[in-house]
Amino acid sequence: MATHRPKRSEWHQVEDGTWARTLGERGYRVRLFQKRKGGVFYRAVYVPGTNGCSRRALSTTERAEAERLARQLLAVLLQGPPAQRPGGPVIAPAVAASPSDATAITLEVLWERYARECEAFLDNEPQTRADAAKSIRLLMAVFGRTRDVRTLSPRDLAHYAQRRRTGGIRYHASGADRRGDRSKPEVKVTRPMRQTAVHRDLVTLRTMLRWARTVYTPTGARWLDTDPLDGLQFARERSPRRPVSSEARYQATRAAIQQLAAGETRPRYRMRWVRLELALFLARHTGRRRGAIAGVRWEDCDFVQNEITWRAEYDKKRVEWVTPMPEAVMRELRQFQPRLGSASGFMFPSKRHPSGHIPGDMLTRWLRDAERRAGLPKLKGGLWHPYRRQWASERMHFPIKAVADAGGWRDVATLMKCYQQTDEATLRAVMENASPLPASVPWAAPPLVLSPAT
Numbered sequence: 001m002a003t004h005r006p007k008r009s010e011w012h013q014v015e016d017g018t019w020a021r022t023l024g025e026r027g028y029r030v031r032l033f034q035k036r037k038g039g040v041f042y043r044a045v046y047v048p049g050t051n052g053c054s055r056r057a058l059s060t061t062e063r064a065e066a067e068r069l070a071r072q073l074l075a076v077l078l079q080g081p082p083a084q085r086p087g088g089p090v091i092a093p094a095v096a097a098s099p100s101d102a103t104a105i106t107l108e109v110l111w112e113r114y115a116r117e118c119e120a121f122l123d124n125e126p127q128t129r130a131d132a133a134k135s136i137r138l139l140m141a142v143f144g145r146t147r148d149v150r151t152l153s154p155r156d157l158a159h160y161a162q163r164r165r166t167g168g169i170r171y172h173a174s175g176a177d178r179r180g181d182r183s184k185p186e187v188k189v190t191r192p193m194r195q196t197a198v199h200r201d202l203v204t205l206r207t208m209l210r211w212a213r214t215v216y217t218p219t220g221a222r223w224l225d226t227d228p229l230d231g232l233q234f235a236r237e238r239s240p241r242r243p244v245s246s247e248a249r250y251q252a253t254r255a256a257i258q259q260l261a262a263g264e265t266r267p268r269y270r271m272r273w274v275r276l277e278l279a280l281f282l283a284r285h286t287g288r289r290r291g292a293i294a295g296v297r298w299e300d301c302d303f304v305q306n307e308i309t310w311r312a313e314y315d316k317k318r319v320e321w322v323t324p325m326p327e328a329v330m331r332e333l334r335q336f337q338p339r340l341g342s343a344s345g346f347m348f349p350s351k352r353h354p355s356g357h358i359p360g361d362m363l364t365r366w367l368r369d370a371e372r373r374a375g376l377p378k379l380k381g382g383l384w385h386p387y388r389r390q391w392a393s394e395r396m397h398f399p400i401k402a403v404a405d406a407g408g409w410r411d412v413a414t415l416m417k418c419y420q421q422t423d424e425a426t427l428r429a430v431m432e433n434a435s436p437l438p439a440s441v442p443w444a445a446p447p448l449v450l451s452p453a454t
Helices: 063-077 107-117 126-143 154-166 195-212 247-262 267-286 290-294 327-334 336-340 360-374 385-393 400-407 412-419 424-432
Strands: 019-025 028-034 041-046 054-057 170-172 187-189 307-310 321-324
Touching: 019 063, 028 063, 041 063, 063 154, 107 126, 107 195, 126 154, 126 170, 126 195, 154 195, 247 267, 247 360, 247 385, 267 290, 267 327, 267 336, 267 360, 267 385, 290 360, 327 336, 385 400, 385 412, 400 412
Parallel strands: none
Antiparallel strands: 019 028, 028 041, 041 054, 170 187, 307 321
């Protein structure tokens, strides 16, 4: 029987059990190989015009990761000869577009038009729009405001990712970054960030480019004829930070808030701590996002049917939810009304805008202040979301669709991937409480019967 002989462009094993593969075309190739079975992968690169071949360890034993790194390097090589030989750095600085190019679509012009005309962007929450604006300011600080977006290449993205992870990018802060304090410097410097921040910035850029392709000029042509980032996949954080709160942390934080309220003599600040306790109570027992909690009204709470209505205008996905609540939770929620002296309107009204509610980041500052005064270490990677993950993780034994509807998730995959986290006790129970498989009859080959020769 004929056997398939793999090509060198496919993953194949050599005689000693190591894996190897070659990527690229004639003249520009990246070879992946192992020196020992199960060991780390190495890459070997030969570029015309250089002396010899460059080899370097990739510090990974996974084929998928080695292939990703090799394809990233190959994309840089195909852009043209690097400034240095392959053994050194292959990331070159971005090249600014020529100001004389009248047809150039600069990064600044694209952003201004996108922020003014894109309906999907304008429908986002103010904080989401502010985060996108900051990402674009960082991109313009690295690439330049006059950079033609059509000239962006994988090498530019790799250069930006390196700068973002290293830190030290100087950019002009907006009014939101300075929080109205004009004494703060207008120019800020970024600190080293993880891959999650890089991915968020590049996704914002790609979203703008895809939107530009849907815009037509008066002549009927597309404003942006081609997407320079089409087909590229941005690397994600391999070990994302998704902390989960605990009941002990909730009780300690709530006790500290109650002590702060009891010891405060000024009514204004005492009401602030009571409202923070109310927000923490809702986050713990409803699993809702910070923005939805900040926009809830007392009229949204039905103390007869024991239901809470979460309005679409304050929901991240613009969906209205009606959630049945336990009677004990609604009874304790009603006890906050005499403490706050209100039974109608927003639970968290704004003093500056009486007809509106306080912004969500104000709740964040209050909670951070309360945890600091309580002596609780900050959870790396979240402040309000750990309570949302705790709520979702405690309900892993319920049907996933029911948990999503109760907590306000439209995508059950996101709920399972980013919010429901297994703890050590659950993992130990899985390992210790296994049920043995039923006994089966071992398979035996049938007896060989030789027929007499004819």
